[in-house]
Amino acid sequence: MSTVAFVQGQLLIQGQAIALPVPVAQLATLLGPSRHRQLKYTHVFTWDALGLMAYAKDGALAEGLMLQLSPGQFDFSPQTPFAQALTMDGHDVLHLRATNPSALVPLFKGDRGKAIVHGGFSVWFKVEDGVVTALEIAAHAPQPAAPAPVPAELDARFAHLAPVVKRWVAAIRERVPDDHPYSTWIPGVDAAQIARGIRLGDGHQVPDELVNFYQLVNVAYHPVTSAAQLVVGEHGHSYTLQAFKDLRQAWQDLQNLSDDLDPPPDATASTHILTQAYAHPGWIPLAHDTCPGPEGRYGQIIELDNESWARTVVADSLTDLLERNSDALERGQVAALDVMRGRSDGSEPA
Structure with missing residues (x-):
């Protein structure tokens, strides 16, 4: 033997x-x-x-x-x-x-x-x-530690984001811990990553608020899903946060889709947004609106619904969206994360 x-x-x-x-x-x-x-x-x-x-x-x-x-x-x-x-x-x-x-x-x-x-x-x-x-x-050979990124200095205009982002991430980690396969958090972007990813095309770039958000937190791509989710709208649709390096491709995909789709005959204009097309080039995924309509607000968050052609403003700002999500998480009202947790450990969702 x-x-x-x-x-x-x-x-x-x-x-x-x-x-x-x-x-x-x-x-x-x-x-x-x-x-x-x-x-x-x-x-x-x-x-x-x-x-x-x-x-x-x-x-x-x-x-x-x-x-x-x-x-x-x-x-x-x-x-x-x-x-x-x-x-x-x-x-x-x-x-x-x-x-x-x-x-x-x-x-x-x-x-x-x-x-x-x-x-x-x-x-x-x-x-x-x-x-x-x-x-x-x-x-087994220990992997050498990756050099720590040099953080870019947070713009003083967006200092208020730090506690908001910290609360949102902590609320997600409370339900989906860091050792979960769908926990995809990575350190926020540094100056070199910002320089590589900030330009999107046709003169558009990632707006300052989103850049500062990604300086605080970033995610790695996962082929299935990620715990870094944002719930928006009346129906509670959940969207996975894009990695900073993927924003350019996401924006380009949105432009390509807009070129291929014509609005339905009954599409109506909104005074909060600036276009009747599928999307406006100034909508930066999430979609973060950098070209609002006359009654809209710069930085408002738009949900794109390609089934009803609705273009709904779901939050006045990124801060507003994050705070709503933190509130819902702390009340235990984000079912997608419970399902995710159940799939991982073989248990029924909480």
């Missing part, structure tokens, strides 16, 4: 220290013959009787080992589970995980299982329905 253990920072298989990546031939010498399956992007070597797999992208050097603790669902999964305890200096890693959660390290954004780092190795816990079903051993 295979013995896999960590002793004084070394990974031992059958008592022999190995490094990762490890030649598959060396594993065969230590563990015996394996079952081989070639997938699209990697090769899998399976020791059925031992509950162990190795992954090798080139088919020769295995980057990692997988110890299957529960029956696997793939045809290359071991036929029997790994029957021994994986130990670190004599301590079962499952016990270490349960008794010392502060030692766990996320290996990627949204990592719910997390890992224990030991020497130059990590042991990642694959968790399904709250149960650890596999252990993945890989080489």
